[in-house]
Amino acid sequence: MPLTQDEQSPRPATGGPTEDTAPDGPTAPVPAAAAPTARRRKQRQTWRQAFRRDWQLYSLALLPLIFLAIFKYGPMVGNVIAFRRFRPGGSIFGDEWVGLRYIDMFINDPSFWHVFTNTVVLGGLTLVVGFPLPIVLALLLNEVRKKYFKKIVQSISYLPHFLSVVIVVGMLMQLLSLEGTVNQIIGAFGGEGIPFLQRPEWFRAVYVGSEVWQTVGWGTILYLAALTTIDDSLYEAARIDGAGRWRQTWHVTLPGIRPTMITLLILNIGMFLNVGFEKVLLLYNPLTYETADVISTYLYRVGLVSNNLSYAAAIGLFQALIGLAMVLSANLLSRRMVGTSLW
Amino acid sequence: MRVFRAANAAALVLLCAVMLYPFITVLAQSFSSAGAIKAGQVNVWPVGFNVDTYTAVMSNGMFWRNYGNTVLYTVVGTAIAMTLTTTYAYVLSKRHLKGRNALIGIAVFTMFFNGGIVPNYVLISSLGMKNTMWAIVLPNAISVFNLLVMKSFFENLPKDLEEAAQIDGLGWYGIFARIVLPLSKAVIATMVLFYSVQYWNDWFAAFLYLDKSELFPVTLFLRNLIAGASTSASEGAAAAGTTTALVSTNIQAVTMILTVIPILCIYPFVQRYFVSGVMLGSIKG
Numbered sequence: 001m002p003l004t005q006d007e008q009s010p011r012p013a014t015g016g017p018t019e020d021t022a023p024d025g026p027t028a029p030v031p032a033a034a035a036p037t038a039r040r041r042k043q044r045q046t047w048r049q050a051f052r053r054d055w056q057l058y059s060l061a062l063l064p065l066i067f068l069a070i071f072k073y074g075p076m077v078g079n080v081i082a083f084r085r086f087r088p089g090g091s092i093f094g095d096e097w098v099g100l101r102y103i104d105m106f107i108n109d110p111s112f113w114h115v116f117t118n119t120v121v122l123g124g125l126t127l128v129v130g131f132p133l134p135i136v137l138a139l140l141l142n143e144v145r146k147k148y149f150k151k152i153v154q155s156i157s158y159l160p161h162f163l164s165v166v167i168v169v170g171m172l173m174q175l176l177s178l179e180g181t182v183n184q185i186i187g188a189f190g191g192e193g194i195p196f197l198q199r200p201e202w203f204r205a206v207y208v209g210s211e212v213w214q215t216v217g218w219g220t221i222l223y224l225a226a227l228t229t230i231d232d233s234l235y236e237a238a239r240i241d242g243a244g245r246w247r248q249t250w251h252v253t254l255p256g257i258r259p260t261m262i263t264l265l266i267l268n269i270g271m272f273l274n275v276g277f278e279k280v281l282l283l284y285n286p287l288t289y290e291t292a293d294v295i296s297t298y299l300y301r302v303g304l305v306s307n308n309l310s311y312a313a314a315i316g317l318f319q320a321l322i323g324l325a326m327v328l329s330a331n332l333l334s335r336r337m338v339g340t341s342l343w
Numbered sequence: 344m345r346v347f348r349a350a351n352a353a354a355l356v357l358l359c360a361v362m363l364y365p366f367i368t369v370l371a372q373s374f375s376s377a378g379a380i381k382a383g384q385v386n387v388w389p390v391g392f393n394v395d396t397y398t399a400v401m402s403n404g405m406f407w408r409n410y411g412n413t414v415l416y417t418v419v420g421t422a423i424a425m426t427l428t429t430t431y432a433y434v435l436s437k438r439h440l441k442g443r444n445a446l447i448g449i450a451v452f453t454m455f456f457n458g459g460i461v462p463n464y465v466l467i468s469s470l471g472m473k474n475t476m477w478a479i480v481l482p483n484a485i486s487v488f489n490l491l492v493m494k495s496f497f498e499n500l501p502k503d504l505e506e507a508a509q510i511d512g513l514g515w516y517g518i519f520a521r522i523v524l525p526l527s528k529a530v531i532a533t534m535v536l537f538y539s540v541q542y543w544n545d546w547f548a549a550f551l552y553l554d555k556s557e558l559f560p561v562t563l564f565l566r567n568l569i570a571g572a573s574t575s576a577s578e579g580a581a582a583a584g585t586t587t588a589l590v591s592t593n594i595q596a597v598t599m600i601l602t603v604i605p606i607l608c609i610y611p612f613v614q615r616y617f618v619s620g621v622m623l624g625s626i627k628g
Contacts, residue, residue, distance in 0.1 A: 007599075017375060023377070043363065045441055047441065050440070050441035050442070054437070054440055054441070054515065056514050056516050057433075057434050057437055057440055057515050059520070060430040060431075060433065060434050060448060060516075061430070061431055061434040061625065063426070063427060063430065064427045064428075064434075064450075064485060065431075065449070067427055067481075067484060067485060068449060068450065068453065068485065070466075071459075071481060071482045071484070072453040072457065072458070072485075073357070073453075073461035073467075074458070074462075074466050075458020075463045075465075075466050076363065076457070076458045077460070077468055078458055078462030078463075078465055079457075079458060079459065079462050080403050081461075081462065081465065086465070089478070092474075137358070138353065140351055140355060141355070143347075143348075143351055144351065144352070144355070145348075149352070149355075152359070153355045154356065154361055155611070155614060156359045156362050156363060157358060157359070157362050158614070159362065159366075159607075160360065160362060162540050162544075162545030162606050162610065163544070163603065164543070164545075164546065164562050164602070164603075165543075165546070166546050166562045166565050166566045166569070166602075167544075167562075167564075167565070167603060169570050170369075170565065170595055170599050171365040171366075171368075171369060171515060171571065171599070172590060173368065173569060174364060174368065174596070175368065177592075178383075179380065179381060179382065179383035181364075181381070181386055184383055184386070185381070186563060189384075205465060211378035213361070213362070213365075217355060217362065239404075245344070245347070255543070270455055277460075278547050280548075281547075282566065282569075284568075296460070299460070299461065300460060303460070303461045303464075304460070304461070304551070309461050309464075309465065311531065312460075312461045313459065313461040313462060316459030316461050316462070317459060319459070320456055320457060320458075320459055321456075323455065323456070324455050324456045327455045333347035
C-alpha cells in the first residue's frame, strides 16, 4: 500500500497538531511575523515566497483541484438534501429544511434494518474469508522456487481482477444455471439440480465465492511486494538459530508483512459497508432479496427507481458516515495497539 | 520438505484451473450450438462446433455501435484521467511544497468519504451531463489509489537529474515534461492500463446516466442481454427495453468473449510493467 507510510514513522508523541497537519489551505493567512517558535526546524516560509518559487507546481494542481471540488466534494455538500425536501427540477440542494425527518423515517423503517443486517453479514463474510486468503496465497507463492512457474500462477490469478463485473456475473449465471457445470457435477453424484441464483440461502455463498475468485490473486500483489523487502539476513539468522520453514514463516515472514496486512485491513474495514453494490445489483432478483438486498441496492431502488431522493440521500449519508467512523476507529486502534496506522 | 513442495505446486495448479475454468467454459459455449448448451453438454470443449453465433453477433449494428462507444469512452476517459492524475501526483511528490499535506489530505479524504450515489446523480443531472459522454468519463477521473501509487513512484525518482535541470534554469513545467515523464514509462503504462480497464469495464455510470441505446457502452449491451435472459430480470431491465425474447446462452457467451478480448490481448504486454510499477510504488514512499 503506498499511502503515507513515510510520514507516519517518527511522529512526535506530544499529540496536538504538528506543523504538517496544520490546515494550510491556499487561503491561509500568512503568519510571517507571528511568534516564531524556535523548536520548529522547518524554516518558515511565507505563502508569497512559496508561490513565487513554485507557482508552476501550484498551477499544475489547479485542474485536479477543480475536478475534486466539483465531482467529489460537490456531492458531499449535495448530501444536504438529506435534510431538505428535494423537488426534481428544483435546486440541487433542495427547497426547504425538514430537519431530521428523513433520518427518522429510515430509523423507523423495518426494511432498512433488514438490509442493514444483510449488509453487515455480507460485508463481514467477505472480510473474514476474503482478507486472509491473499496472505495465504502470497506465502505459498513465496515458497515457489521455480521463477517461471511463479510468474505463470501470478499472471493467471491476477486476470479475474481485470474483468468487468458484468462479465463475472454473466459467467456465474452460466456456471450456476440448471444446465451449468456446477449442477452437472451435482447431478453426477446423483443430486437434484439447484437453481442457485433463485435461492436466497445460496446468495451469500455465491457472492463471497465469486468475490474471492476475483480478488484473491490481485490481493497478493502488495504482499509479494512487501515480501521482497524482507532482509535475507533475518532468514539466515533464523536458520542459524535452528528455525525450520514453519518457524521462519512465523517469526520472520509474517512480521515482515505485518504493516501491509494492517494497512489493508484498515482499508477493508472502511469499505466494509460498501459491499460490491454493482455485483449485488446484477446478481440479485426479487426471489433473493431476503438475503441479497443491501443498503446500497435498497437506497438505489428507493432513490433512483422510486424517486425518493431525499430519503435515499439520508440513508447514503448514514452509510458513508459509518464507513468513515469505522476507518478512523480502526486506524486509531491499530496505532494504539500495534503502532502501525495509515496516518 | 519435498512433500510440501509438491503439495504446494499442486495447490497452485488447482488454483490456476479454478481461475481459468469460467473463461474456458464461456469460450467453449461461444462455439457451441444453443441446443447442446441447453442440454448441459458443454463444459470445456465446444459441442456442435460452429461460428454462426459469432457471425450473428458481429452483424448486429447496435453491438458495433456500442463497442465503438466503449472504445471512445475508454480513450477519452483515460486521457483525462491520466492528465489529472499525473499532474496532481507530481505536485504531491514535492516534499518541500508548502501546503502539500493539505493537498494530499483533500484527495485522500475522498477515499474514505464520498457523496454517495444520490447526490452524484443529482449533480450530474443538474450539470446537464445526462445522455452525454461526460457523465461516463468525468466523475471517476481521479482514482486516489492510482494517485498515491504515482506519487510514491515520483518520490522515488533520483533527485539529482531534476536538481541539475533546475540549475540549468528549467522551470517545473520543463522538468516535469522533459525529465520526469520520460523516466516514468513503467508507472505511466501501468496507470494507462488501470484506467483503461476501469473505463472499459464500467457499465453502471452508463446504466444510470444514459437512456439512449445508441450511446451505450458494450458492457451495458451485455448486461441487458444477461438481464433479459435471466428469468427474473431486475427492475432496470424493463427500463432498458432492448430485450424481446430470451437470449440464448451462446449469444451471451460470444458477446462476453468479444468484450474481454481487448483486455486479454494487452494484458500480457502490460503485465510486466504493472508488477514493477505497483510494486515500486508500494514498497515505500
